[in-house]
Amino acid sequence: MNWLSFSHGAALCASLIVTIGAQNAFVLRQGIMRSHVGKIVLLCTLSDFILIGAGVGGAAVLMERFPRFVHAMLYVGLAYLAWFGINALRRAVRPGHAVLDGGTAAAVEGSVNGPDNGVANGVTNGAAHAAPPVQRALPIVLMTLAFTWLNPHVYLDTFLLIGTAGAREPEGARVAFALGAMAVSAVWFVGLGYGARLLAPLFRRATAWRVLDGAIGSMVLLLAVTQLR
Numbered sequence: 001m002n003w004l005s006f007s008h009g010a011a012l013c014a015s016l017i018v019t020i021g022a023q024n025a026f027v028l029r030q031g032i033m034r035s036h037v038g039k040i041v042l043l044c045t046l047s048d049f050i051l052i053g054a055g056v057g058g059a060a061v062l063m064e065r066f067p068r069f070v071h072a073m074l075y076v077g078l079a080y081l082a083w084f085g086i087n088a089l090r091r092a093v094r095p096g097h098a099v100l101d102g103g104t105a106a107a108v109e110g111s112v113n114g115p116d117n118g119v120a121n122g123v124t125n126g127a128a129h130a131a132p133p134v135q136r137a138l139p140i141v142l143m144t145l146a147f148t149w150l151n152p153h154v155y156l157d158t159f160l161l162i163g164t165a166g167a168r169e170p171e172g173a174r175v176a177f178a179l180g181a182m183a184v185s186a187v188w189f190v191g192l193g194y195g196a197r198l199l200a201p202l203f204r205r206a207t208a209w210r211v212l213d214g215a216i217g218s219m220v221l222l223l224a225v226t227q228l229r
Contacts, residue, residue, distance in 0.1 A: 001176050001179075002169075002170070002172065002173035002176040002177075003176070004173075005169045005170070005173035005174070005176040005177040005180070006176040006177065006179060006180035006183075007180060008165070008169065008177055008180065009162070009165075009166060009176070009177035009178060009179065009180030009181035009182075009184075010180035010181060010183060010184045011180075011219075012161065012162055012165055012181065013052070013162060013180070013181035013182075013184040013185055014184045014188075014219070015081075015216065015219045015220045016157045016161060016162070016220075017157075017184065017185060017188050018188065018212075018216055019216065023044065023147040023148055023151055023154070024192060026040075026143065026144070026147050027040055027041070027044060027189065027192050027193050027196075028192055028196050028199075029196075030140070030193070030196075031192060031193040031194065031195070031196025031197065032196045032197060033135075034197065035135045035140065036135065036137055036140045036141075037193045037194060038193075039137060039140065039141055039144070040140065040144050040193060041189045041190055041192075041193040041194070043141065043144045043145060043148065044144060044148060044189045045185060045186045045189045045190070047145075047148045047149065047154075048148075048158070048182065048185040048186075048189075049182050049185070049186075051154060051155070051158035051159070052158050052162055052163075052178055052181045052182055052185065053178055053182075054158075054159070054163075055158040055159040055160075055162050055163030055166070056162065056163050056166035056167065056174055056177060056178040056181075057174075057178075058159065058163060062167070074160075074161075074164040074165065074168070076160070078224050080156070080161075081161065081220055081221075081224040082220075082221060082224045084220055085216075085217045085218070085219075085220030085221035085224060086217065086221070087217075088213045088214070088216045088217030088220065089213070089214060089217035089218070089221075090217075091209075091210070091213040091217075092210045092211070092213040092214035092217060093210075093214075162181050165177075166178055166181075
């Protein structure tokens with residue numbers, strides 16, 4: 001096991017996955033409601049495993065055949081990463097963050113970013129304030145798959161950023177890179193789904209979101225700089 005490449009994959013995945021987009025907001029909401037958490041965590045984790053593996057493997061093939069194209073795409077991804085990090089730092093220093101509503105939903109206006117804003121807000125803002133009704137498993141499973149496979153950020157993160165960065169690792173270390181990213185993905189979804197109840201009181205405070213955004217922005221910018229090699 002190449003632990004250096006493993007750490008590279010883990011760090012990159014950590015910087016990308018710890019954001020409150022449509023998928024994470026959905027997992028957070030369901031975790032707070034304690035509704036079908038196991039199914040949701042399993043589906044999100046397996047989906048990420050597939051996408052990360054396909055991204056690293058597919059980008060490696062493209063790297064061998066079209067190295068200039070892959071490098072160009074990587075720099076596009078790094079530009080996006082830098083833009084994302086700067087925006088996260090801007091959110092960290094300005095007031096006005098929304099907070100968790102009544103312990104049942106995450107409506108984080110300043111922390112949701114990108115084209116899935118409306119979807120995330122629609123998922124989080126509609127939570128019931130009273131005891132939530134029992135949810136059927138099939139609709140929740142279908143919603144989980146939709147938030148994962150129909151989310152353009154998933155493909156941008158797993159193929160363009162994680163995939164092309166993994167393709168630049170030594171050939172024998174690409175599996176370790178992918179495993180590092182997969183390990184972080186699994187830990188994140190398990191922690192988000194089952195730890196949501198514990199996090200809800202903390203994230204009722206705007207300060208908590210500002211600290212989180214500051215940490216995310218700093219990590220993302222650091223990773224963008226280290227990938228410029």
